[in-house]
Amino acid sequence: MGEKKKIFFFIYQLGSGGAARTMLNLLNNMDLDQFEPTLITLNYEGDYEKYLKEEITFIKLPTRRLRSGIIPFSKLIKKEKPAIVFSTIPNYNLIAIAARLLSGHKAKNIVREAALLGTEGKFNANLKLYGLAYRFSKKVVALSEGVRQNIIQNYKVHPKKVEVIYNPVDIENIETLMKQGEIAEEYQSIFHNPREKVIITAGRLVDDKDQATLIRAFATVRENIEANLIILGEGELEENLKNEVKAWNLEHAVYFAGFQENPYVYFHHADLFVLSSKREGFGHVLTEALATRVPIISTDARPGAAEVLDEGRYGVMTSVGDADALAAQMEDVLNWDNEKRTRVTEKGWERAASFRAEKIVKEYEMLFNQTIDQ
Structure with a gap:
């Protein structure tokens, strides 16, 4: 040696x-x-x-x-x-x-x-x-x-x-955490309610991540589908985003869960992961979400999100800042049958494995x- x-x-x-x-x-x-x-x-x-x-x-x-x-x-x-x-x-x-x-x-x-x-x-x-x-x-x-x-x-x-x-991406570690992890007690009932869908996002609460557009899209989705939105992450825009939630009367359906050391158990048990960023250098959170086998919608956040999802082969892509288009895609994915969901998420997992x-x-x-x- x-x-x-x-x-x-x-x-x-x-x-x-x-x-x-x-x-x-x-x-x-x-x-x-x-x-x-x-x-x-x-x-x-x-x-x-x-x-x-x-x-x-x-x-x-x-x-x-x-x-x-x-x-x-x-x-x-x-x-x-x-x-x-x-x-x-x-x-x-x-x-x-x-x-x-x-x-x-x-x-x-x-x-x-x-x-x-x-x-x-x-x-x-x-x-x-x-x-x-x-x-x-x-x-x-x-x-x-x-x-x-x-x-x-x-x-x-x-x-x-x-x-x-x-x-x-440490796939083995993600899989261990997603299976062994516990969702915080105050959010467990949201995930255990079979009548309501769970939409999740994760990222710093800053302008680049544009959670405001997601909240607006979610308001539209709520008109047709019973669902809750969980926002993981901390940041300077937390107050502004909470005010946005109030403006849409969504306090009972949007949860700010802060920084979670194990976000993967949340991703895995959600019905849909959404990234609403304006820009992403890579979009690391997308690769991690793919590894938890959750369906993904992402804005066409250049250049990273488009590269990770290969222009939409591994997740649904939508325009940056367009709440209406995002809402329509969210409704569509939440209505997928099990067969389609499994097919798409398995393919997504294979993409995560390439990282x-x-x-x-x-x-x-x-x-x-x-x-x-x-």
């Missing part, structure tokens, strides 16, 4: 977002005979820390401020001499690159980019900065083809540097090896 290759994984905290889930899935599925991964975060308590395998070294920098992390991070790089410093999310990528440069060590940076920054004509100063910084990185991982094109066009990064690797963590992690491992050998 040759010497193991040391890889640093950097993220601000192992919190509850998609980037943290990707890091967790990567770390927990790495080949530990070949690599020696170390997770580095700022000094936070993250929701997902308890799921990190014990064999993975975990170091917290002694600060919660990003900029203050550069010097301790660079000292760590100098001392431990990793072959690769891998990071995700633009601001954290800048910190990882700065720390590596400051360390004077010849580690190579690989940055992962999930967002579609610059697609609205703002962020231009930031984009120039990211583009410049990414020149000091050996590779940029884009989590969809659409994100790759955006990085090349808006960040002005050389196309040869940018590789698409989809998000890893299996083991397969995606192998792609990362190949990238790490190629970059080390460059």
Whole structure:
């Protein structure tokens, strides 16, 4: 056996977002005979820390401020001499690159980019900065083809540097959690009522996720079908969305269930999962919902949702922001017979399996090896 290759994984905290889930899935599925991964975060308590395998070294920098992390991070790089410093999310990528440069060590940076920054004509100063910084990185991982094109066009990064690797989905873990998990007591009666359908969505309560359009569509669905809507997630628009619910007199039918550590048991027992986003870099929640075998409707949130669902082969697609069209699709799917539902959800599960963590992690491992050998 040759010497193991040391890889640093950097993220601000192992919190509850998609980037943290990707890091967790990567770390927990790495080949530990070949690599020696170390997770580095700022000094936070993250929701997902308890799921990190014990064999993975975990170091917290002694600060919660990003900029203050550069010097301790660079000292760590100098001392431990990793072959690769891998990071995700633009601001954290800048910190990882700065720390590596400051360390004077010849580690190579690989940055992962999930967002579609610059697609609205703002962020231009930031984009120039990211583009410049990414020149000091050996590779940029884009989590969809659409994100790759955006990085090349808006960040002005050389196309040869940018590789698409989809998000890893830990299907086995999702299946275990969905079967063994418990729905919180206050929501159990909703799922046990055979006369009423359950529609579910999950995501941060922010403008990009556009739950407001879903609430409006749901108001229309309620005129014809007895149903409840459960909204998983937290965020700055919670009050606004609750006011929207009040405006439609839907307080008795819409439930804000907050952040749930195990959303999969909710997805699995729902009749329909809906994603109403305006934009998605990848749409990680769609792959997870597919893995729980629930029928899916998603807006044509570019580029990610369209890629995950392959333009509608694996889930029903509808236009962004169109509450009427969404309502019509929701009614249609809720009226499917069992045979059609099973056929569609089995196909969806096969799609989720194509993002299996083991397969995606192998792609990362190949990238790490190629970059080390460059």
